[in-house]
Amino acid sequence: MTDAVRTTCPYCGVGCGVLARPDGSLVSVAADSDLRANWPSGHRALVSGATDSDLRAIRPSGHRTLTGDPAHPANHGRLCSKGSALAETLDDGERLLHPMVDGQGASWDEALDLVAARFRETIAAHGPDAVALYVSGQCLTEDYYVANKLMKGFIGTANIDTNSRLCMASSVAGHVRAFGEDVVPGVYEDLEEADLVVLVGSNLAWCHPVLHGRIAAARTARGTRVVVVDPRATATADGADLHLAIAPGGDVALFAGLLVHLDTAGAVDRGWLVAHAAGFDAALAAARETAPDLARIAAVTGLAAEDIARFYAWFAATPRTVTIYSQGVNQSSAGTDKVNAIINCHLATGRIGLPGAGPFSVTGQPNAMGGREVGGLANQLAAHMRFDQPEDLDRVRRFWGAPNLAERPGLKAVDLFAALRDGRVKALWIIATNPADSMPRAGLVREALAACPFVVVSDCWPTDTTERAHVVLPAAGWGEKDGTVTNSDRRISRQRAFRAPPGEARPDWWMLAEVARRMGFSEAFAWTSPAAVFREHAALSGFENDGARIFDIGALATLTDAAYEALEPVRWPLPAGGSGEGGRLFARGGFPTPDGRARLVPLRWRPPAARPDAEFPLLLNTGRLRDQWHTMTRTGLSPRLMAHESAPFVALAPGDAARIGAADGGLLRLTSAEGAALLRVAISRAQRPGEVFVPMHWTDAFSASGPVGRLVGAATDPVSGQPELKATPVRAEPVPVRWRGLLLHRRAVRPEGVHWSRVPAGAGHALALDGTEPLPAALGEFAARLLDLPRTADWIELADPSRGAWRFAAMQDGRLEACLFLAAGPDGAARLPQGAALAALLGGAVADAARGALLAGRSAPGGGVAERAICACFGVGVTTLRAAILDRRLMTTDAIGAALGAGTNCGSCLPEIREILRDTHADAA
Incomplete structure (x- = not known):
């Protein structure tokens, strides 16, 4: 259009x-x-x-x-x-709209003057390393560039890190060790041209469904084999040709064994190695020590020897092999070694930069790659330049005109918040991220924020982090700001504004530049548009480059404002004077190392930093769900995205559940050395025995369980600084459920003394409640506390003690403000009404004649029945799906797609549809 x-x-x-x-x-x-x-x-x-x-x-x-x-x-x-x-x-109802200082409204001038003054005062009293920025892969490249230039170039400290430290730092470090620079060699088209795709620590079907769809199309078109290496039987593993349910931390041993097998099988390309790589003999010798035989590999990885052998044979015999890896590899105390173990196998076979062949890191955030380009990590300089190269320091210093340029790496994320807590960092600006929930040791991170003398947070929505800030700055969000992002295959795309920012919200680059000017750096931060920032970023990438660095977008340095506005998606490298966009890299060598050769890295397997013991016998894994994003500030606003999984849970294997006495749908207390959380139980055959899984998304705003980060320790990879988020020792204890409840409220209340989880519903919110203590005798007062409303004349009640059921509703000015349904016993949920249809009545007038129906749990005529969503794209729930399977005699997922649309868009629901299809026909039989 x-x-x-x-x-x-x-x-x-x-x-x-x-x-x-x-x-x-x-x-x-x-x-x-x-x-x-x-x-x-x-x-x-x-x-x-x-x-x-x-x-x-x-x-x-x-x-x-x-x-x-x-x-x-x-x-x-x-x-x-x-x-x-x-x-x-895109609803602005919960947005941050105006600058706030100590909880009170302020003008932009007042807020920015204060930020600049406090930063100047802190630097004058304690030096530049006493201030820091913590930014985000959700920043646009232009935002990132201004933040990095301000901190490293003009304040003079490298204490700027990003939440990409939590997801991609190990890939960055592995790329630098192997290639000399943080470069992804392949392109998305390789996924469609490969004959074998190996997915390591990547639930691609849920976390990157569009890419998974491209692989699925390739399987249909060319018979591509898929191997999934993951402890859990994920949606990605469903339908794979081989699933290797590896023990946590076993990846280095698995790929060391593969390197040995490749040599034994004659699959090593020695001619390519002689011409383009170094270190093979040392890497092979280390691999033989780690993985001398299949028995040793099987013992470390927990895999069957015959499955390992099958994987090795397929890899050795398939030149067109792509290995995709993501957080299951990176989020580890040995993450960098895992990355290099994978890359070693591709370098040894020369399977890099060729159609359908190469190692492929897929990023978790929209602009993790763009942040790496501008030096968003504390150990990077801008434009892929390095602190350990004096000529790079000199080059950036001269380009920026920044005599105070930082000359050494700064504090990485985990160390940064430790420094905040012990007082070494005294002023912190957090941009577009929520570390109070997303960081490991979340309790200590919150203590650190509380201890810091001055905390600034720029965000679009209130979060558990903005609650702890002295200054809150309202940020323009997606659809409201202009800039660029770079995706996982090095493609730069425009994010364009199509709506006005609400209230006084402003772009992050503008806030940063305004503070820089107020700190006395006006000349270097005089941009008037994101296009001007981008031109400078592009110019720096090509400055005195001459092919020394692969990252070069110098061809874009002279874009006019109109050309920037019209910029088509384009892949780097794009050096000035070049023709066409960048493509596959390194098939003919040309690595950005002193001798132009890649490096194979000698590696030895080591177990996770923390291991189960008698006190904490289980291992906690954390990760993403299909329909949620990070800490749910955006996706938590969408009722249909909350309909697949409406509450946090702990998934555990049936045998572990039986051993500890946990019932499906019951409550379980998980405890680690760092903290504890109460969670609903989901018994799942997808779990390896001895391991549990908890999604990463829920926060204090959405559940009494709070962030799972409160359980996770602070072990980090010694090279990348990335924290171990996949292997935390815990113990699990069932907690009896005495009653269940449903609370519907116009406000996002947070009841105390009960376990709860919240989803958006109707004109308000629906909260599922679980009580761990018996219902009190004074139920009216208890209900008033849960409803967070006084008992007034417009309060109606219905009690049915014989059925263990009590119901309450509160009106204000004749309109429904809230209602509460309680049912005694752990099976009480079956006696609660469906919340979604009733929630539609919130805020509306309820006639006297309809009040009895309301307390009976009956909605207005035409009110729908809520059901757990299976296909979020097409709004198909489990009840609808099962009924259609039986009524229309649907026998295949294709038939279901034709009838209901389910599974025909992104396809991430297909594994669950297949399971429901099998179970429904089995039950009918």
Whole structure:
């Protein structure tokens, strides 16, 4: 459509293109097929029997819909469930709208003057290392560039780190060790040209569904084999040709054994090694020590010897092999070694930079790559230059005109917050991230924030971090700011504004530049647009480069404002004077090392830093869910994204559940050396015995369980500084459930003394409650505390002690403010009403005649029944799915897709659909 703005999704590092209207409503493209594929959630019943012309006629007026950009090479129009629901996250109701100082409203001048003054005073009294920035892979490249220039160039400290330290730092370190620079050699098209795809520590089907869809298409088209190396039987492992349920920390041993096998099988490309790499003999010798035979590898990895042998044989016999790795590799105390163990195997075989062949790191955040380009990590200089190279220091100093340039790396994330807690860092500015929830040892991080004399936070929404800030700055968000992001295959794309920022929200680059000017650095921070920032960033990448660094986008340094606005997605390197965009790298060598050769790294396996023992016999793994993003500040606003998993849980194997007496749906207290959390139990055959899994997303705002980071320790990789988030020793103890409850409220209340979890519903919120103590005799007072409302004349109650059921509703000015349903016993949930339909009544007038029906749990006529979502893209729930399977005699996932649409968009729900299909027919039989 001519009025569509082309922008880029703000979620993962796939970097999908999105279309949006300038007025802020999101649009679907004109193709008839897209009308059906992108129909709004909640109207699917209309779709199945309607023609395309019917769909145009019955589309709800004013309903925002969204589509991927068919012209964007990363996604060719496809979006995952999160991207498809972006329109539902644009409500400004919970946004930060105005600067705040000590909880009171302030003008921008007052807030920025204060930030600049406190930073100046801290530096004058304690030196530049007493201040720090903690930024985010959700910053745009222009934001990142200004932050890095301010801290490293002009304040004179490298104490700027990013939450990418938690997800990609080990990949960065592994790339630098192997290639001499942080470079991903391959491109997305390799996933479609490979004959073997090995996924290591990557639940691609849930975390990068669009890429997983490209692999699925390749399997259909060319029979691509897929091997998944992951402790859990994830959605990605479902349907793989081989799933290796590896023991945590076993990756180095597995790939050391593969290197030995490649040599024994004659698959090593010695000619390529002689010409383009160094260190093979030392790497092979170390691998033989770590993995002398299959029995040793099986003992370390917990895998069957025959499965290991099958994987090795497939890898050795398949020249077109891509190895994709992500957080299961990186988030480890041996993460960098894991990365290099994988890269060693590709270097040894010369399988790098070729069609369908290479090691491939996929990033978790939308601009983790862009942040690495500008030096967003504390141990990096800008434009892939290095602190340990004096000529690089001199080059950046001269380009920036920055005589006070930092000359050594700064504090990495875990060390930064430790320094904050012990007083070495006295002023901190946090941008676009929520470390009070996302960092390991979250309790100590919160103590550190409380201890710091001056904390500034820039964000779009209130978080557990903004609650602890002295100054809160309202940031422009996705759809409101302009800039660029770089995805996992080095493609730079524009994020364009299509709506005005709410209130007084402003872009992060602007805030940073304004503070820099107030600190006396006006000349170096005189940009008037993100395009000007980008031009400087591009110019630095090409400054005195001459091919020494692969990262070079000098060809973009002279873009006019109009050309920047119109910039098409383009992949680096893009040196000045070059032709065309960058492609695959290193097939013919040309590594950015002194001798132009790659390095194979000798490695020896070591176990995780912390191991189970008698006190903490289980190992905790944390990770992502399909429909959620980080700490849910955005996705938590979407009812349909909360409908698949509405509460945090702890997944454990059936045998472990039986051993400790945990019941499915019950409560379990997890305790580590760092803290404890109470969580719902999900018994799952996907779990390895001896291990538990907890999703990373929930916070104090969404659950009494709070962030799982409160359990995770501070062990880090010695090279990358990335924390171990996949292997924390814990113990698990069941906690009896005395009663269940449902609380519907117009406000996002946080009840005390009960276990709860919250989802958006209707005009308010629905909270599931679990009581660990018996219901008190004075139930009225107890209900008033849970409702956080006084007992007034407009308060109605219904008690049925014989059934163990009590119900309350509170009106204000004749409108429904909240209602509460309680049911005694651990099975009480079965006696609670469906919350979603009742929540639609919140804020509305309830006639006297309808009050009895309300307390009985009956909604207004036409109110729907909530069901757990299976396909978030098409709004298909489990009840609808099972009924259709039986009523229409659907036998395959293709038939389900044709009937309901489920599974036909991003495909991340297909493994669960297959399971429901099998179970439904088995139950019927």
